Amino acid sequence: MTKQFETYLPPQPAAAIPLTPTELLASLRSALAPWTPGTPFWIFAYGSLMWNPSFTYDARHVATIRGYHRSFRVWSRINRGTPEKPGLVLTLECGGSCRGLVYRIPADLVQEQMNLIWKREMNYGSYRPRWLNCLVGDETIRALVFTVNRHCSGYTGQLPIEATVEAIASAAGKYGPAHEYLFRTNETLREHGIRDSRVEHLAALVRARMAAKAA
Numbered sequence: 190m191t192k193q194f195e196t197y198l199p200p201q202p203a204a205a206i207p208l209t210p211t212e213l214l215a216s217l218r219s220a221l222a223p224w225t226p227g228t229p230f231w232i233f234a235y236g237s238l239m240w241n242p243s244f245t246y247d248a249r250h251v252a253t254i255r256g257y258h259r260s261f262r263v264w265s266r267i268n269r270g271t272p273e274k275p276g277l278v279l280t281l282e283c284g285g286s287c288r289g290l291v292y293r294i295p296a297d298l299v300q301e302q303m304n305l306i307w308k309r310e311m312n313y314g315s316y317r318p319r320w321l322n323c324l325v326g327d328e329t330i331r332a333l334v335f336t337v338n339r340h341c342s343g344y345t346g347q348l349p350i351e352a353t354v355e356a357i358a359s360a361a362g363k364y365g366p367a368h369e370y371l372f373r374t375n376e377t378l379r380e381h382g383i384r385d386s387r388v389e390h391l392a393a394l395v396r397a398r399m400a401a402k403a404a
Contacts, residue, residue: 205266205342207312217307220318220333221299230299231332232306233323235259235289236279237370240377243309244302248293250330251381252323257336258285259385261353261371263315264343269360269367276360276367277345277353279374280316281336288383291323291332315341353391358398368395 208216224230233254234242260282270276281287294302310316316335323330338344348356360367375392378385 205272205313208314212314213307213311216311216314216318217303221303223320224299224333226299227296230294230296231291231323231330232294233289233291233321233332233334235281235287236374238292238306238310239290239381240373242292244292244294244306245298246292247295250291250325251288251383252291252325252330252332253286253288254281254321254323254332254334255286256321257281257283257334258287259388260337261357261391262337262345262348263341264345265360265362265367265370266343267362268364269362269370270356271360271362274360275356276362276370277356278367278370280338280344281334283337288378288385290381291325291330310335313341313343314338315343350391350394354394354398357391358395358402368399371395 232238233252236259258281259279261277261279262282263278263280264270264275265278266272266275269278311318315338317338319334319336320331321334321336323332323334339346357367357371364370371388371392372395375385375388378388
């Protein structure tokens with residue numbers, strides 16, 4: 190497994206260039222442009238924003254989006270890994286569907302709360318924010334969603350499952366180990382009655398890998 194993983198090393202740390210404060214603000218303004226101030230604002234969560242939103246909201250529902258699915262294809266060099274040993278976190282790849290949680294942020298707090306979210310999620314331009322339809326029962330809600338950005342420095346492309354398992358099982362960063370990110374995502378999905386067979390399968394493989402390394 191180690192040999193296979195070494196074949197798929199992430200880009201050198203120097204390739205990871207954060208957005209400048211001006212670029213970060215510009216990307217936030219662009220993402221918020223379709224939203225009308227004073228109206229309900231919704232954001233869709235499919236990874237850590239489900240179990241650690243760290244923003245103020247006044248409503249939350251299980252929701253489904255079409256055309257995207259969860260995939261661990263973003264290198265994490267700080268939060269769940271290091272530049273030398275990066276972990277992996279989720280993005281939304283094209284194809285299929287994804288069930289997660291959609292949050293409503295109070296209209297008068299949108300600018301403040303989205304600034305916090307942007308600094309957390311978009312420092313390296315790792316995602317392409319898009320406005321997508323979220324299905325909540327029979328209702329359709331328009332929500333902001335962080336989708337795949339294949340041009341960012343942290344995008345992995347398609348990795349062998351062995352490389353994915355090794356990275357998640359062995360990396361840790363500022364916010365803790367990469368496997369915690371995976372396990373907490375899996376647990377939160379179950380708590381809300383959501384099944385994601387890819388996440389469940391990956392969690393089982395990572396647990397087995399960690400047990401083998403500890404033996």
